[in-house]
Amino acid sequence: MNPNDLSIPELLDTLEKQLRATLNSRKLTNPLMIGIHSGGVWVAEHMHHRLGLSSPLGLLDISFYRDDFSQLGINPFVKPSQLPKDIEARDIILIDDVFYTGRTIRAALNEIFDYGRPNQVILGILIERDGQQIPLKPDCIGVNIKLQPGERIKLTGPNPLTIAIQNTDNSESA
Amino acid sequence: MTTTDSLQFNSDHQLQHLLSIEGLDQRLLTEIMDNAESFASLANQPVKKYPILRGKTVVNLFFENSTRTRTTFELAAKRLSADVINMNIATSATSKGESLLDTIRNLEAMHVDMFVIRHALSGAAHFIAQHVAPGISVINAGDGNHAHPTQALLDMFTIRRHKNDFSSLRIAIIGDILHSRVARSQIQALSILGAKEIRVIAPKTLLPIEVNALGVSVSHTLEEGLQDIDVVIMLRLQKERMSGALLPSESEYFNCFGLTQEKLAIAKPDAIVMHPGPINRGVEISSEVADGPQSVILQQVSYGIAIRMAIMSLILQPPGRHHT
Numbered sequence: 001m002n003p004n005d006l007s008i009p010e011l012l013d014t015l016e017k018q019l020r021a022t023l024n025s026r027k028l029t030n031p032l033m034i035g036i037h038s039g040g041v042w043v044a045e046h047m048h049h050r051l052g053l054s055s056p057l058g059l060l061d062i063s064f065y066r067d068d069f070s071q072l073g074i075n076p077f078v079k080p081s082q083l084p085k086d087i088e089a090r091d092i093i094l095i096d097d098v099f100y101t102g103r104t105i106r107a108a109l110n111e112i113f114d115y116g117r118p119n120q121v122i123l124g125i126l127i128e129r130d131g132q133q134i135p136l137k138p139d140c141i142g143v144n145i146k147l148q149p150g151e152r153i154k155l156t157g158p159n160p161l162t163i164a165i166q167n168t169d170n171s172e173s174a
Numbered sequence: 175m176t177t178t179d180s181l182q183f184n185s186d187h188q189l190q191h192l193l194s195i196e197g198l199d200q201r202l203l204t205e206i207m208d209n210a211e212s213f214a215s216l217a218n219q220p221v222k223k224y225p226i227l228r229g230k231t232v233v234n235l236f237f238e239n240s241t242r243t244r245t246t247f248e249l250a251a252k253r254l255s256a257d258v259i260n261m262n263i264a265t266s267a268t269s270k271g272e273s274l275l276d277t278i279r280n281l282e283a284m285h286v287d288m289f290v291i292r293h294a295l296s297g298a299a300h301f302i303a304q305h306v307a308p309g310i311s312v313i314n315a316g317d318g319n320h321a322h323p324t325q326a327l328l329d330m331f332t333i334r335r336h337k338n339d340f341s342s343l344r345i346a347i348i349g350d351i352l353h354s355r356v357a358r359s360q361i362q363a364l365s366i367l368g369a370k371e372i373r374v375i376a377p378k379t380l381l382p383i384e385v386n387a388l389g390v391s392v393s394h395t396l397e398e399g400l401q402d403i404d405v406v407i408m409l410r411l412q413k414e415r416m417s418g419a420l421l422p423s424e425s426e427y428f429n430c431f432g433l434t435q436e437k438l439a440i441a442k443p444d445a446i447v448m449h450p451g452p453i454n455r456g457v458e459i460s461s462e463v464a465d466g467p468q469s470v471i472l473q474q475v476s477y478g479i480a481i482r483m484a485i486m487s488l489i490l491q492p493p494g495r496h497h498t
Contacts, residue, residue: 064224065213073491074226077208080215114221 003145003153008161011126011142015043016050017019018140019093019124023051031122034058036108037079039097042158043126047095049064058083060094065107087116097155099141102134127153127163189489191303194361203366207331208464209484210477214255217476227254230490231286235277236315237263237293242451242475243325250482253322256490259286274298275305284306287490288312296320296355311489312344319353325450327358328366328481331475333405334424336446342362344402346441347390348431349409349458350380356450357409361388368428377431379420395430401439407448408433411458424457433459434460442446446470454481 023031032055035044041059048057059082063075084090094108106125112118125138130146147153152166182197184190189202216222232251236244244260251258272280282288288311291299296318303312313439316322337343345364351357351374363373372390376383385392393399400406413425421427438447447459447469455461464471 020439064226066226069226070492074209076484078212081219082210085220110225114219114223 003147003151003163003165006127006143006145008163010047012043012050015124015126015140015142016047019047019051019122022140024093026091026120029089030055032084032087033095034060034083034108034112035094036094036096036104037061037081039126039155039157040095042155043097043124044095045158046117046161047093047124052160055084060108060111061071062104062107062111065111067107081111083112083115087112087118088109089117089119092118093124094120094121095124098125098153099123099128099138100131100153101151102132102136105136106134126155129153149165178461182402184493186436186493188491188493190208191299191314192323192489193303193312195300195323195326195359196321197365198366200366200368203239203327203330203363206327206481206484206488207334210331210480213253213483213487214477214480215262216483217429217479219443220290222251223255225255226487227251227256227460227490230254230256230288231284232256232258232288232290232486233281234260234290235263235281235292236261237291238297238316238388242294242314242478243292245349246478247313247315247324247494250486250495251480253479254483256287256486268378269400278306282310282400286310288486290315292316294318302476305417312390313489316355318355319358320355321359322355323359323363324355324485325484326363328474328478329356329360329407329448330363331477331481332448332470333446335473335477336470337404340367340369343369343375344406345369345405345407346373346393346399346403347377347407347409348375348396348399348433350411351376351385352380352382353412354409357407361390373403375398375431377421381462382448386418396433396437397440400437403441403459404445406433406441406445406447408447408453410450410461411454413454413457428457430459431462432456435462435466438463438466444468449473451475 031043033048033053035041035057039057044057061079061081063078123138124140126142128138128141128144150167152168154164154166156162182191182193232249234244248258256337261349291302292315298317299312299314306312314321347357347360373393374390375393375396421434445468447463449471453459453464
């Protein structure tokens with residue numbers, strides 16, 4: 001698929017459909033949805049509303065859990081994560097906008113497990129792209145695309161949500 | 175001689191050592207407080223730890239006793255996942271005759287990343303920063319009468335959390351200004367942050383001769399000095415000053431400069447009361463005020479951890495990768 005033809009409403013529809021199918025097959029009645037700051041939260045807001053979930057949406061800022069502090073240093077204005085006290089034994093749907101290297105999800109899982117031991121974690125991603133560096137895979141996606149070397153995908157939002165393909169020379173991990 | 179200013183920053187204008195508030199600008203103080211804001215929420219998490227300084231080693235080098243400062247530095251480093259060694263020098267090698275530089279050289283040989291130094295002599299942290307191997311950072315945790323920058327920063331953070339905008343605030347600092355490294359650093363930080371008025375209240379014997387050069391207004395009574403004040407900062411009266419003939423007696427001092435509920439009522443009704451600790455109840459502050467609703471003294475201790483996390487992570491971040 002040509003990345004420039006991506007349509008946000010269609011991606012949201014596909015992700016919603018896949019999440020519904022997973023929730024049904026696993027018989028999950030009261031999952032806890034968590035969005036990763038910032039793009040993941042925007043996508044999660046849509047999914048949380050569409051799926052009619054009753055538990056409030058959680059927010060995760062993984063800046064302090066990233067594995068590249070030794071390269072990038074401290075990230076200013078890190079928002080405190082807002083997770084309910086009882087992660088313990090919950091079924092969690094973790095949402096992010098783009099899945100690229102997998103490092104963000106690694107950091108997010110570490111942070112979630114610092115809050116407690118969830119029953120299971122389902123990973124929902126709006127756009128999965130090539131370039132995986134860690135053995136993690138999303139469970140539900142809006143689309144899977146291939147980008148040229150040096151290309152990055154960037155979601156801006158929250159209203160409206162738009163996608164842009166950027167060309168960068170340094171291939172920083174997203 | 176290297177100035178504190180050029181010593182504190184590396185060639186990328188990144189903070190390498192924190193020795194004094196002098197030479198820092200409003201942007202940097204604000205950045206440190208913003209980062210501390212991010213770290214403050216960690217206190218509410220079940221696992222109070224971030225992995226960002228994993229693998230770094232911090233040495234707390236305390237040549238002078240301290241409980242609060244050393245403990246909060248230790249907790250700050252541990253909550254950033256650094257390894258921490260506490261050295262109480264009064265009971266270690268220097269008492270066997272090892273020189274300060276030899277102690278430092280030995281610790282360097284153990285490949286540490288940061289020294290946190292408390293020393294009774296003014297300029298000790300500065301001296302060590304001049305002599306450590308490149309790549310090692312020094313934080314001044316109080317040197318003689320000179321500076322206590324992390325205390326001043328946690329005080330600014332406490333004020334900002336309660337009062338927001340410094341430009342409308344009148345702040346009174348009360349007590350032994352002459353011998354106080356805390357007061358000196360607070361006055362510098364408040365000036366940089368643009369406080370409306372900094373007022374020092376003390377007997378003449380506890381004020382420096384050049385007090386007017388500090389850019390503060392001076393009062394010699396609480397009755398006059400507390401008028402219109404938003405933030406009341408009490409300083410600890412060091413008991414050893416009594417013997418130096420600077421003060422007649424503790425009870426006489428309390429009568430004139432001790433903060434009671436009655437005296438506090440002269441300040442604005444929503445004024446907050448701060449104290450760097452340890453407090454001498456009944457000497458500079460009454461229990462009623464120290465434990466009262468306007469006191470934020472224990473919050474200062476909690477915020478001390480967040481501000482020290484912010485400073486350590488800022489200083490130990492990689493060279494040339496400073497976010498602006």
